[in-house]
Amino acid sequence: MTPLVQAEQAVLGAAFLAPGQLDRLSPWLRPEHFSRPVHTALYAAMLKLRADDHPAAKAQDAGPVPMSWMTGTVAEASKHTRGLTASYAHSLVSACPRPEHAVVYGRMVLEGAIHRSVAQHATRLHQASRADAIRGGVEDTVHHAEVLSDVLADLARRWGGEPRPVAPPASVPPPPAHPQPVDEQLLADEEFLLGCLSARPQRLDEVVGWLHPGDFADAGHQQIYRSLGALHHRGEPIDQLTVLWETQRRGALADRTLDTERVLRICDPSAFAGSAEYVGEQVVKASLVRTAAASARQVRELADDESLAPARLIGHALHALGPLVEVRRRWRTATGAEPKPPHADHQQDSTPPAARIDAALSRSRPHRTAAPPVMVPTTAAPPSARDRHHRRSPS
Structure with missing residues (x-):
């Protein structure tokens, strides 16, 4: 018998022996x-029975409890259940x-119940x-x-706190990743999107506010989109070569996430x-x-950890749902359910702004080093009349 089952038996036995305890339990403890x-x-x-004003429900904890309380x-x-006998009720007492x-x-x-409910809804x-x-x-x-999210908020209030995301301690390793199979059609859509953005860079203005690199399922596609976004942000030209160069600068070619032929294609x-x-x-x-x-897998692993106190479990679970909340917000923005965030205006032609060109050149131009100070030899000043007088004077 687990400690949880023993606790359930104990609270029911306490309610049989002292029905007045229901006044302290009923506001937050539910049958489910x-x-x-x-x-x-x-x-x-x-x-x-308490709602029906059973006499036992009004009795004091120290007073005698009528037998009708247990039998009723x-x-x-x-x-509502089968196999229940009076002997089991006596065993609870x-x-x-x-x-x-x-x-x-x-x-x-x-x-x-908190652990069990969080695990069920995460599943x-x-x-x-x-x-x-x-x-x-x-x-x-x-x-x-x-x-x-609503269940976590309700459980947090029932436990006596507020629903607040709490990051796990740095000493706790993150749960192992479980890579999911990616549909081939999705990978084709990602390549198609990157090709459209490379061919017509001005369309980046349409997506940069809600499409992030992490939204791409393929790691190589993530790097290409990061490179496109970096070039777009700096106002630099975008074509096959500039994207390839940017991916190289970001190490995507060195770590073999991408290769030259794939980027160019x-x-x-x-x-x-x-x-x-x-x-x-x-x-x-x-x-x-x-x-x-x-996020659901991570929340389920947290719920299965019986050593986590409810407040920590709820806080960590809300933190695990944070990335999902953020992606959902951007999804609503992409579909028009929320207004799109403002973005800086970029020129619609292929010529980057002059100010950004100058900034880029200034980063590449070698800085002049200060010339070392020239040591000018000093000549002795001609002796004054007073000095000549002291030299002629006897010591």
Whole structure:
């Protein structure tokens, strides 16, 4: 028998022995917080009898409890579960160490419910994201992400705190990554998008506000988009060679993330023509589903760690959902559900602004070193009349 089951038995036994404890338990402890159906039915029956003004519910903790309290609870609970007997109710009474500690036992039950509820909703989010990845949707993923966030907020308040993301300590290693298979069509869409942006750099203005390098599933595509964004930000020309040079500067060729032939093929201006904004939306949508699956796995691993206190579990889980919240915000921006962030105006032709050209040249121009000081030999000043007088004077 696990400590959680023992805690559930203890809090029910305390409510049998001292029904007045329900006044301290009912505001925050619900029947669904119990892990066993029979315990759920018994606690729900107690709350119902209390709501029906059963005489025992008004009795003081130290006073005698009428037998009708136990028999009525068992009879009401038997309507919703099978196999419940009066002998099991008596065993719950004997399982309670101290009835006055009912609130502490209830907190144990709530702690177990928090871990269990977070794990269940994280599993549902993961399943929804995997299903959306197969059918190319996003609605179920967004729905279950909202449900998980709401559950975490509700559990945080029931535990007595506020829902606040908390990063795990630096000493805690991040959970191992689980790479997911990437659809070939998605990789083709990413190459198509990069080709469109390379051929028509002015279209970067349409996507830079909500499309980030991490949205690309392929590491090489991430590096090419970073290079395009860097050139665009500096106002420098964009073509096959400048993109290739920028990827080399970023080490993508040295670490073999990319090779020259691949970069030149993707950035071939004659191979692509289409709507960069539409394809970018598809890339962000796939990134949202992929991020949801990763966040759900991380939250599930946190929920399975029984050593985490509820406040830490909720805080770490909200932190794990942070990347998903950020991608979802950008997805809403891409689809027009939220206004697009303002961006700096760039010239629409291929000529970069003169000020940026001068800035780029100033970074490349060698700086003049200061000339070393010239040591000019000094000549002795002619002796004054007074000095000549002292020289002629006897010492």
